[in-house]
């Protein structure tokens with residue numbers, strides 16, 4: 327079941343630290359997301375909270391955006407084990423709550439961002 | 455990540471449709487195998503919703519309750535009737551599914567505590583709330599809630615008083631209540647509604663305590679260490695010391711067969727829910743799996759967030775963030791642990807697959823399954839057809855038989 331038609335435009339970061347990486351551009355180039363996710367610290371099956379910041383094309387914080395999280399393992403044909411939510415911390419800062427990964431392997435995560443006329447999707451790919 | 459997982463990744467993702475035995479050298483395959491063994495000191499994670507978990511007195515009471523046929527309408531049904539075979543914790547199918555009880559294959563209880571959601575469709579989020587179901591189910595223990603409360607007070611009043619002072623007082627108030635339950639027959643529901651709220655609370659408290667004591671006992675039942683655990687330990691990293699068919703079967707399991715994409719870790723289960731296109735039972739409606747239970751679970755008074763739970767709200771993330779999405783629930787069932795798999799059968803949630811060979815053939819053909827496709831494109835089933843030689847199937851069975 328290929329529910330994850332995630333385009334392969336995300337970064338492949340291997341066993342690295344997403345926090346140290348450059349902000350990732352959305353498919354439409356309207357939104358940039360900087361995820362503070364240290365892959366090396368992620369434990370399979372444990373809940374994690376992932377803070378992130380959003381900026382717009384001109385580099386300014388994207389505030390009061392509505393963000394949804396989706397993802398899964400395209401190679402295994404399944405989605406995320408849970409339904410994570412995003413909380414707005416203000417000033418373009420947000421946090422993903424309720425996220426966990428059920429196994430090691432290649433995962434994809436997508437942030438779908440809507441704010442005023444801005445609609446974009448930012449994809450991340452990483453290996454656990 | 456731990457490095458066995460990194461190896462698993464390399465194996466699973468490098469070239470999934472090719473036998474991996476040749477590409478993995480001996481040390482790598484044994485490192486991978488380490489990720490699938492239990493040791494004598496492996497323990498499931500604690501259940502914060504059950505304050506009796508880990509309490510030896512509760513475990514002792516739970517053991518008595520688990521084996522007590524008096525805890526049933528016919529005086530002849532205990533948990534052990536379906537969960538113990540010849541003195542071992544092997545599912546017992548002598549009460550036939552569909553004829554004498556509902557259409558589901560009996561699941562093992564030893565090692566169940568490693569899971570987060572229970573039963574094939576994940577309809578319960580703790581062992582104690584699961585234990586309450588068979589007690590009131592007309593095809594199983596067939597007792598009503600008031601009868602359970604009165605019975606446990608009569609038989610186990612002293613143990614109950616020791617666990618929770620106050621619960622055992624004024625036992626005679628509960629004797630002589632009519633059979634009553636909020637989920638029973640019409641007469642039982644009417645009798646339940648007629649009880650005063652204080653009595654109902656008291657009955658519920660005893661009912662829940664019964665479940666929590668049984669769950670404490672179940673959580674202390676480890677899955678027995680298997681031939682597989684022993685073989686890997688004795689090989690001490692040297693693949694030459696493993697039976698070669700078992701080792702080849704393991705490489706099929708983690709490589710060509712894609713089995714470990716779901717049957718992962720020491721329990722051979724990712725604890726998650728998948729649609730694997732298992733055929734419907736003839737003459738039965740299509741089983742919706744988790745989709746039918748995820749709503750009721752969220753509303754259940756016996757869930758992690760409910761009034762009978764001992765957990766803080768923050769300990770209930772699995773329930774709080776449960777996925778209701780169609781593709782995560784429709785026709786999905788929990789990946790069963792494969793420990794002890796060759797001791798049980800028939801296989802899958804309603805025994806649709808009679809033998810391990812039939813299970814493997816199912817994965818090789820990867821049928822569309824009863825839930826079809828989503829909006830014309832994606833199959834609900836996550837399986838993809840496999841290519842497997844007769845030799846690989848035989849090796850895979852040899853491996854499964856050691857679990």
Ligand SMILES: [Cu+2]
Pocket residue numbers: 399402404429431715716
């Ligand atoms: Cu997966």
